[in-house]
């Protein structure tokens with residue numbers, strides 16, 4: 112399902128020298144003995160998840176889909192990136208599913224929110240408000256605006272039926288509000304942090320609303336759980352990736368560029384950035400997670416990667432089989448001189464662009480490339496991929512010697528903002 116190829120990674124020591132350390136960290140993850148060990152609920156989630164809740168997620172998704180045309184997913188960071196990544200990766204950027212998914216709660220941009228208000232004003236919409244803490248300001252502000260709109264246009268009863276809250280099981284402002292208003296509630300488990308939560312209700316409800324098979328997704332994650340429950344670095348590709356990126360970090364590359372060749376995977380890259388960025392960017396350490404979509408960005412960032420300062424390595428995430436394909440047509444006049452491609456598929460051209468780029472970046476530009484290939488992109492493989500990166504991330508960050516599961520630095524801007532806004536107590 113997923114293959115890691117390090118033949119272009121330019122590692123200057125033998126990866127096998129990390130074998131013992133990796134076996135030690137593997138035990139630490141599975142026996143929950145490392146820093147942040149109360150946030151390891153994602154490790155066994157694909158086998159331990161709450162089946163009753165997933166049944167409720169599917170039932171609510173079915174009934175709500177009959178009633179609405181647009182679902183507003185109201186969350187930020189880990190409370191929306193995974194769902195967005197899945198929905199776009201699987202359904203594409205111009206999906207044909209009945210319910211359109213839009214994202215609010217991820218910004219204070221007034222123009223963006225006002226335009227969404229205008230866009231949904233004559234549509235039947237519902238809201239999935241998602242917040243583990245229940246107090247995130249971006250999410251709360253957007254939710255207040257669209258909740259008021261829904262209540263005013265449809266009345267309280269309809270609004271309460273069309274609002275679904277995903278939050279802590281016991282505490283927080285959102286939990287209190289959801290109880291009072293009688294919203295359908297789903298839970299963010301205590302032992303799973305936001306960036307590891309896509310396979311909980313946080314991701315699964317919006318994903319189900321987009322018409323995607325969540326059982327298949329969990330099956331993919333379970334197969335990955337089995338596959339990567341393996342302490343041996345030499346046969347565990349998730350760990351190989353986790354180690355290789357730290358080796359490159361040590362070799363003097365402080366930035367990692369996640370590269371895909373599918374536009375609809377740009378939010379997989381955003382999800383990946385939060386996963387790695389928030390997990391390891393602390394104590395003055397960590398690889399900067401950056402991303403690009405090729406060949407699009409070869410026409411913008413390509414120059415820098417090829418000949419600019421040697422600060423980055425690339426992690427090229429390839430999808431073997433595209434969901435859809437089309438042929439380049441033949442043309443009698445051939446004025447564009449493109450007949451040499453006639454009859455070839457566009458994906459064939461994309462694959463050649465990838466091959467040529469890796470060669471140019473690695474062998475001419477001197478840029479190390481880690482290659483990760485996934486068979487195809489669907490619900491099953493998405494679940495599998497999520498688990499692969501989560502396991503790689505935990506290993507990689509423990510190897511760096513920091514706690515992967517907290518994010519103390521995120522509070523600093525919040526405190527300043529609250530003070531400036533005059534929030535009581537700040």
Ligand SMILES: O=P(O)(O)OC[C@H]1O[C@H](O)[C@H](O)[C@@H](O)[C@@H]1O
Nearest residue numbers: 188189190242243244247305521
């Ligand atoms: O789910 P919430 O509590 O609203 O949090 C949403 C996001 O914002 C926070 O500031 C954290 O940095 C993220 O890790 C989190 O995913």
